[in-house]
Amino acid sequence: xxxxxxxxxxxxxxxxxxxxxxxxxxxxxxxxxxxxxxxxxxxxxxxxxxxxxxxxxxxxxxxxxxxxxxxxxxxxxxxxxxxxxxxxxxxxxxxxxxxxxxxxxxxxxxxxxxxxxxxxxxxxxxxxxxxxxxxxxxxxxxxxxxxxxxxxxxxxxxxxxxxxxxxxxxxxxxxxxxxxxxxxxxxxxxxxxxxxxxxxxxxxxxxxxxxxxxxxxxxxxxxxxxxxxxxxxxxxxxxxxxxxxxxxxxxxxxxxxxxxxxxxxxxxxxxxxxxxxxxxxxxxxxxxxxxxxxxxxxxxxxxxxxxxxxxxxxxxxxxxxxxxxxxxxxxxxxxxxxxxxxxxxxxxxxxxxxxxxxxxxxxxxxxxxxxxxxxxxxxxxxxxxxxxxxxxxxxxxxxxxxxxxxxxxxxxxxxxxxxxxxxx
Amino acid sequence: xxxxxxxxxxxxxxxxxxxxxxxxxxxxxxxxxxxxxxxxxxxxxxxxxxxxxxxxxxxxxxxxxxxxxxxxxxxxxxxxxxxxxxxxxxxxxxxxxxxxxxxxxxxxxxxxxxxxxxxxxxxxxxxxxxxxxxxxxxxxxxxxxxxxxxxxxxxxxxxxxxxxxxxxxxxxxxxxxxxxxxxxxxxxxxxxxxxxxxxxxxxxxxxxxxxxxxxxxxxxxxxxxxxxxxxxxxxxxxxxxxxxxxxxxxxxxxxxxxxx
Numbered sequence: 169x170x171x172x173x174x175x176x177x178x179x180x181x182x183x184x185x186x187x188x189x190x191x192x193x194x195x196x197x198x199x200x201x202x203x204x205x206x207x208x209x210x211x212x213x214x215x216x217x218x219x220x221x222x223x224x225x226x227x228x229x230x231x232x233x234x235x236x237x238x239x240x241x242x243x244x245x246x247x248x249x250x251x252x253x254x255x256x257x258x259x260x261x262x263x264x265x266x267x268x269x270x271x272x273x274x275x276x277x278x279x280x281x282x283x284x285x286x287x288x289x290x291x292x293x294x295x296x297x298x299x300x301x302x303x304x305x306x307x308x309x310x311x312x313x314x315x316x317x318x319x320x321x322x323x324x325x326x327x328x329x330x331x332x333x334x335x336x337x338x339x340x341x342x343x344x345x346x347x348x349x350x351x352x353x354x355x356x357x358x359x360x361x362x363x364x365x366x367x368x369x370x371x372x373x374x375x376x377x378x379x380x381x382x383x384x385x386x387x388x389x390x391x392x393x394x395x396x397x398x399x400x401x402x403x404x405x406x407x408x409x410x411x412x413x414x415x416x417x418x419x420x421x422x423x424x425x426x427x428x429x430x431x432x433x434x435x436x437x438x439x440x441x442x443x444x445x446x447x448x449x450x451x452x453x454x455x456x457x458x459x460x461x462x463x464x465x466x467x468x469x470x471x472x473x474x475x476x477x478x479x480x481x482x483x484x485x486x487x488x489x490x491x492x493x494x495x496x497x498x499x500x501x502x503x504x505x506x507x508x509x510x511x512x513x514x515x516x517x518x519x520x521x522x523x524x525x526x527x528x529x530x531x532x533x534x535x536x537x538x539x540x541x542x543x544x545x546x547x548x549x550x551x552x553x554x555x556x557x558x559x560x561x562x563x564x565x566x567x568x569x570x571x572x573x574x575x576x577x578x579x580x581x582x583x584x585x586x587x588x589x590x591x592x
Numbered sequence: 593x594x595x596x597x598x599x600x601x602x603x604x605x606x607x608x609x610x611x612x613x614x615x616x617x618x619x620x621x622x623x624x625x626x627x628x629x630x631x632x633x634x635x636x637x638x639x640x641x642x643x644x645x646x647x648x649x650x651x652x653x654x655x656x657x658x659x660x661x662x663x664x665x666x667x668x669x670x671x672x673x674x675x676x677x678x679x680x681x682x683x684x685x686x687x688x689x690x691x692x693x694x695x696x697x698x699x700x701x702x703x704x705x706x707x708x709x710x711x712x713x714x715x716x717x718x719x720x721x722x723x724x725x726x727x728x729x730x731x732x733x734x735x736x737x738x739x740x741x742x743x744x745x746x747x748x749x750x751x752x753x754x755x756x757x758x759x760x761x762x763x764x765x766x767x768x769x770x771x772x773x774x775x776x777x778x779x780x781x782x783x784x785x786x787x788x789x790x791x792x793x794x795x796x797x798x799x800x801x802x803x804x805x806x807x808x809x810x811x812x813x814x815x816x817x818x819x820x821x822x823x824x825x826x827x828x829x830x831x832x833x834x835x836x837x838x839x840x841x842x843x844x845x846x847x848x849x850x851x852x
Contacts, residue, residue, distance in 0.1 A: 308660060308661045308662075308664065311806065312803060312806055312807055313806075313807050313809055361715070361788075361789060361793075361803075361807050364789070364790060364793045365717065365720060365788070365789060365790035365793060366720070366790060367790070367792070367793065368790065368791075368792035368793065540719070543719055543720075543722075546722055546723070547719075547722060547723060550722075550723045550726030550727060551726065554726075554727075
């Protein structure tokens, strides 16, 4: 009995020693080759810009300086030491080569996992971005949900570094501004993953986000003394790509039409001329009479139907909008159902105009399907698609379409009478 | 994937039939009875080698996954050591330990996978689903289904461990149920991945579901949760490789008539 328990103790002791030995070997090996990343050794990138200059890839990064907050309180020995963000730039034959070039003079190891933005210079976008994208899909550091934006009329390096708003870094500021897409509908926030979701469609020609520099008058008294204007970043519009090359832009208004066509319009405002039929019917107006009405779109639902009429493809876009009356500057009695119905019709007409303008531009100017209408044809007429799929880009500019918009005002706000009306 | 359920069950009918016919013998033992001593032993060796090869393949994928996505500078020898020590120890403790491990981790794994699928809902775009029955042919769909059905190797494990089962009567019901449940989860994962990444991009991705999880950014709370997915995935793959190691070693033991 005693010898058996002694034997089991010995075995347990052996297992324990073996366990400790293995653990020590593994942990000591981890110290050297574990690939650990200490925050003080990393250059955390918050925005990634790419340009193409003299046939070389030029990468400009916005890198957080984690030591800035501590050094700013002390005397900084160099100018960059006190800066919260630094903007290293590298040149190379490929994207990775340009990043490696940065690390030849930049002491921190570039870390891309926190970058939410990929800004592409206009010249580079015109040249074509397809060869650049492989790195962003293959490497594990860049995130697939990084937004792609084209720097309209400038280089990516001109965009990186511009700070405005309350966002701390230019990358954060621009990222938050692009995320406002859900409340304005005048831009597009397309990520790398979303771009590649549709990339392999036969006739897919995507529209990606845009950013351009805008000069605005400063309203801050203190800062106004130093400089009267400030540079801000505007994200309205969309960049149209053809075979991965930039061929033009949609402006902010056209992007409302675009987002409605593709069914991505989440919410936003529609401004239109107020119908004048009922204007001051009861002669009750006091004050200046405005001409515009603003509806806040709460919900938008788009359906696209494809029909074949006499061998020609016909597209019907049905849009249903639910809206809140946000602002009305004309003397109209908005609790009158007839008046509300006219406002709804006027909004529908405006939306119809926006959609037709955008679709028309796609057909006549760009001569390509940037709206994924081909997916609707494929889904609704698969047999026909088999025949015409490869010819779609020649067929799309010729297709006929009609747009039906139905607006329903579901809220009229906190007051039931316009502010510039007074009852006699 | 739906059609593959049928093929999978069809392909496994012979294995289940033989297992029930020779209910007190493992596949190695009844192969000796069917094919004779020498051919039976050769088949037994091949059986053991096949599962060793599958286990090695699983370790290779684990190392690839860990080194490509998370610890890209970590030496492979460390990963191999950790995984092998854990797996060999668990496999050496017998069938009950492996099965209890699965019983413990199973609900956690299933719940985690469903949670990952749900959290990625805002990346889903159903318009990427195209009419496959129109675009493809019946024979191509069936070929794809047959290919997908080969992933399900559990009846092979069962045919080795059949003598140890206490409830042998309900084995058909259990196999059908397990296939349907696992297939449901796989279908959910495949659909979620394809409508999120796009059908073609999902095909080009080495780890499509990992990419799906990397895209999760829900309410600014659930984001960058791929480390949690890696843990779940490692549990799944390690338990699988443990079972392959176990049946492989059992196969070799039975070939050389070594008693445990």
